[in-house]
Each structure stands twice: as structure tokens, then as C-alpha cells.
Amino acid sequence: MTTNHPPIGEVDGKAEAVEEMFDAVAPRYDLLNRVLSAGIDRYWRSRAVRMLSDEQPRRVLDVATGTADLAIKIERTLHPRKTIGIDLSTEMMRRGREKIERAGLSARISLSNADAAALPFDDGSFDAAFVAFGVRNFENLDAGLGDIRRVLRPSGALVVLEFSSPRAFPIKQVYDWYSRRVLPRIGGLLSPDQGAYEYLPNSVAAFPDGTDFLRRMRSAGFADLEWTPLTFGIASLYKGRVRN
Numbered sequence: 467m468t469t470n471h472p473p474i475g476e477v478d479g480k481a482e483a484v485e486e487m488f489d490a491v492a493p494r495y496d497l498l499n500r501v502l503s504a505g506i507d508r509y510w511r512s513r514a515v516r517m518l519s520d521e522q523p524r525r526v527l528d529v530a531t532g533t534a535d536l537a538i539k540i541e542r543t544l545h546p547r548k549t550i551g552i553d554l555s556t557e558m559m560r561r562g563r564e565k566i567e568r569a570g571l572s573a574r575i576s577l578s579n580a581d582a583a584a585l586p587f588d589d590g591s592f593d594a595a596f597v598a599f600g601v602r603n604f605e606n607l608d609a610g611l612g613d614i615r616r617v618l619r620p621s622g623a624l625v626v627l628e629f630s631s632p633r634a635f636p637i638k639q640v641y642d643w644y645s646r647r648v649l650p651r652i653g654g655l656l657s658p659d660q661g662a663y664e665y666l667p668n669s670v671a672a673f674p675d676g677t678d679f680l681r682r683m684r685s686a687g688f689a690d691l692e693w694t695p696l697t698f699g700i701a702s703l704y705k706g707r708v709r710n
Contacts, residue, residue, distance in 0.1 A: 471483070471487055471662055471664060471665035472484045472487055472603070472665060472669075474665070474668050474669055474672045475669075475672045476604070476605060476606055476607055477605070478605070479605075480603070480604075480605040481554060481581055481605040484554055484555075484603045484605075485554040485555050485556075487662050487665065488532070488553075488554070488555035488557070488558050488662075489555050489556065489557040489558070490557075490662065491662045492533070492555060492557035492558045492560070492561055493557075493561075495532065495533055495558065495561070496533055496535070496561075498652075498663075501652065506697060508535075510598075510627055510696055510697075510701050510703075511535060511536050511539050511598060511627065512539060512543075513627075513694075513696065513703060514536070514596060514598060514625050514627040514703055515536070515539050515540055515543045515544060515596070515625075516543065517623075517625050517703065517705055518544060518594055518623055518625060519543065519544070521544075521593075521594070521623070522544075522546075523544060523546050523592075523593035523594035523622075523623075524546055524547045524548070524593055525546060525547065525548050525549075525550070525591065525592045525593050526540050526544065526546045526548070526549045526550070526592060526593065526594045526595070526596070527549075527550055527551075527552070527585075527587075527591075527592045527594070527595040527596070527614070527617065527618075528540060528549060528550070528551040528552070528595075528596050528597075528598075529551075529552055529582050529595060529596065529597040529600055529610075529614060530552075530553055530554075530582065530597055530598070530599070530600025530601075530603065531551025531552060531553045531558075531559065531562060531577060532553055532555070532558045532559075532562065532598075532599075532600075533558050533559075533561045533562040533565060534551055534559070534561075534562030534563070534565055534566055534575065534577060535565075535598075536551075536596055536598045536627075537549050537551040537562070537566070537575050537577070538565065538566065538569055538571060538575065540596065541571050541574055541575055544594075546574075546593075546594075547574075548574060548575075548576070549574060549575045549576075550575075550576050550577075550578070550587075550592075551575065551576070551577045551578075552577070552578055552579070552580040552582070552585065553577065553579065553580075554579065554580075554581060556579060559577045559578075559579065562577055563577055581605075581610075582597075582600070582604055582609075582610035582613060582614060583604065583605065583606055583609035583610045583612075583613050584613065585613045585614070585616070585617050587617045588617070589616055589617065590617070590618065590619040590620070590622075591617045591618075591619075592617050592618050592619065592622060593618075593619060593622050593623075594618070594622055594623045594624070594625070595614050595617070595618055595622070595623075595624045595625070596624075596625045596626075596627070597614070597624075597625075597626045597627070597628075598626075598627040598628075599627060599628060599629065600628075601626055601628050601673075601679075602628055602629065602669050602670065602672075602673040603669070607674075607682055608682065608685065608686060611624075611682060611683060611686035611688075612686045612687065614686075615686050615687045615688060615708055618708045619708070620708055620709075620710045621707050621708060621710060622707065622708045623705060623706070623707050624683070624688060624704075624705070624706050624707075624708075625703065625704070625705050626679075626683075626703070626704040626705075627701060627702075627703055627704075628673065628675065628679075628701065628702060628704070629666075629670040629673070629675075629700065629701055629702075630670070630673070630675035630676065630695065630699055630700065630701060630702040631670060631671060631673075631675060631699070632698050632699035632700055633699060634698065634699065637698040637699065637700075641698075641700060642667075645666070645667035645670070646667050649663055649666065649667060650663045650664045650667075675702055676693060676695075676702065677693070679693075679702075679704060680693055680704065680706075683704065683706045684706075687708060687709055688706030688707060688708065688709070689706060689707055689708075689709045690705075690706060690707045691704070691705070691706045692704065692705040692706070
């Protein structure tokens, strides 16, 4: 069992380490999500997609798509003409393509290997973009947000779902105990890479969540910003629009 994991924060070389980590955990990734979150991750993804339920985006980008859970939810809820998911991990996307095929959505969802900071799309290619549990893994957060803004049309929306650090007593204390003592042990039992589940709480603690993340979105060119804490602040939803 390996205990390797990517460096914490925004560090050179992190992208390659993230790719290797997710390739290693891909076979058990969906199972671990369900077990470690008690299934609430599905509700969080639904909330993220419903933030754009009043809109009709035709082309949607799913950054850090992983095994394509969010891409499938986008397609079934928003019914765009095309959803494109990108990710660093080939193994995660291989499993995502299998799920997309089983759902009969191969003609409407496509996945490709790409880095958020160097997206292979023209300016203004998408009406909306989502990132679920991926921005804290960016090697350069500002570069990633900036390139997502580049490929969105004017007034196009970005929705980000990410873990955050609860601050209220006693939720903070319980969450810290669970994430540092229980989560890595369960992850180690169910996954070949225990280090990935030691990395998770450390990366959440280092991530600039809440108003700090809104400032990073604003600096990247997003306006009309919103922040919605979920489940006592364990996760957060962020929304912004490309400035005209």
C-alpha cells in the first residue's frame, strides 16, 4: 500500500502528482465517495447543477470531471446540446466513459485529458462551466480560474463545488477528528493508496475557502459572486459570471 500524495497548496509539479494519485484510486473512487460522505456527495452535486436550472446552457464544460458523475447529472438536469468533461487522470475518465455509455449518453458527453490551466478550447466556447471537488487540486489556482474564464462566453457562469473547513463549534471539532483520524483509516482499508486520504484533509485545510476563494474568483475576472455553505460548512458552492 502506497502513502504517496501530491504536495499541499499551489506547488510546481503538483499536476503530475495529482494525476498519479487519482489513477491509483480510480478503481475504488466511487465507492469511497459514497462510504466516506454517507452518500451526501450526490446531494451536493445536485445542488451545484440546480444553481443553473433556470438557464439553458447549450455547451457546458465540466473541469476535473473524474468518473463523470457531475457530467451525467448536468446532462440529465440541464439538457445541454453538449457536455465536455476534462481531467488529468486517464484512469478516472476510463471509468467515467463506461458510466456514460451505460447511461446511453455517449453522443452528448465527451471526455478528454486536459489541465484546467491550459484548456484546449477557443475563447468563449462554453455557456457554463462546473468544477466539483477539483479546484483545491489545481497546481496554480489563478491560472486555472483564468483559463476557465477565457473559454466562457461573456456573462457565462462558473459553479464550483468544493470541500471547506467548518468553523462553528462543535462541528469543527468533530469534522477535524473524523477527517484526520477516521477518513484515512477507512480510505486505507478500501483503497490501494492510503496517502490519497491523508492528502484530502490537508488539502482542504490549506485551500482558501469562503470569502478568500471569492476574492480569487474576482481577481480571475468573475463578478456577481455567490457563496453557499452546505452541510454545516463541510462543503461550499460558489458561483460567478464572466464580466462583460
